Amino acid sequence: MDLAELSERLVPFCREHLGDPAATVSNVETMPGHAGFSFGFTATANGESRSYVLRVPPPNVRRVGTADVIRQARVVHALRDTDVPVVDVIWSGEDERWFDSPYFIVNKLEGDVLRSDWGWDMPAEEMRPVAFQAMRALASLHLLDWREYVPDDGPPLELEPDVTRWDRFYERSGDMDLVALAPDVREKLLERLPEEPRIGIFHGDFQWSNVFYSFDGTLQAVIDWELWGVGATLNDLGWVITFADAEAWKHGLRHALPSPDDLIAEYVDTYGSDPGDIAWYRALAAYKFGIISGFNLYLHRSGKRPDESWEDTALSVPFLMRRALEVLDGG
Structure with missing residues (x-):
């Protein structure tokens, strides 16, 4: 999907998951290194703005191996309290009504x-x-x-x-x-x-x-x-x-x-x-x-x-x- 469509899809997702019916989404961009399947965005809700990264599998491929984003989220989540530094998995799921595919979303790092x-x-x-x-x-x-x-x-x-x-x-x-x-x-x-x-x-x-x-x-x-x-x-x-x-x-x-x-x-x-x-x-x-x-x-x-x-x-x-x-x- 293009960035305009993704922006439209992110708004209801963020409003539901952040608990703010007036939440807005901005700064939607394609992130480097993932052939267009990793996207950054900023969500503003309840008076606070935070930046995230959305990861989805490539379209039209079997969702196994490197395309199994839920498996990726699972290991990152499992490592969160260890000595291995990892990002926080904020949301993940297989409900395709949001992005037509499984997904996970992490906090966006600065650096x-x-x-x-x-x-x-x-x-x-x-x-x-x-x-x-x-x-x-x-x-x-x-x-x-x-x-x-x-x-x-x-x-x-x-x-x-x-x-x-x-x-x-x-x-x-x-x-x-x-x-x-x-x-x-x-x-x-x-x-x-x-x-x-x-x-x-x-x-x-x-x-x-x-x-x-x-x-x-x-x-x-x-x-x-x-x-x-x-x-x-x-x-x-x-x-x-x-x-x-x-x-x-x-x-x-x-x-x-x-x-x-x-x-x-x-x-x-x-x-x-x-x-x-x-x-x-x-x-x-x-x-x-x-x-x-x-x-x-x-x-x-x-x-x-x-x-x-x-x-x-x-x-x-x-x-x-x-x-x-x-x-x-x-x-």
Whole structure:
């Protein structure tokens, strides 16, 4: 729906849920990063104005997986009294009379994600404590007993399918030369599957654009829980470290994040014990993103999903694959 229609729908919703028949809605806007399915707005009711963010699934898709917004709201709500900072879920529901779909609404935060001009321009001495907050939040998430917080969301995902499920995307790379090392990485990952991975709640896309800070550098919330699940928690650590590892990228990194070793040390210190074979999960993350980049390059070049940025990102695919082999070998 367009913003004018959404504005009209939000007025009766807010009047009912805020208990003010004269409530008004303003500043309705499309929020970044969600392909038009996350909207900000301000509601004024009972003499007070507050800003919110509405999340709805994409139209005309099955409401499962990343399109299951109620599932996202459920985990965020479950984490509200833990050491994992999350937004407050103000309303959620499956009553489609409001927006023609399930929905959830959270309070709108003031600040920005770390992967932004605000964050990336931060000097190293300021960046260090800011980034460490994210690592502590991640370890705190992984320490939670999933059976207590999300008991209906098991059983845990297995590791071998998390390697082999990328085969079909590898075969559709936009440039097979870029993924030439992928079969070697795949083989080594399967040879070295962790035997007893630590199981818990994982975020699924824990990276620097999904940690939201106030402008004084305080972590306010881990956001965007579309890919959360129950399984090997170190998937999250491997993923975020890959995006902090200059050796995994052709052009290095433009930000002043702490080194992978320092970030890992902060995570382990909060976790309180040896979390397992971190190198394996770092290699898996590099392997995944390398294949994802090659596949998105194919979608771009074929005209199915044009996005020129993948031409540049895909240049790092050989570096990602080489880095995966290096960390598996102890580099």
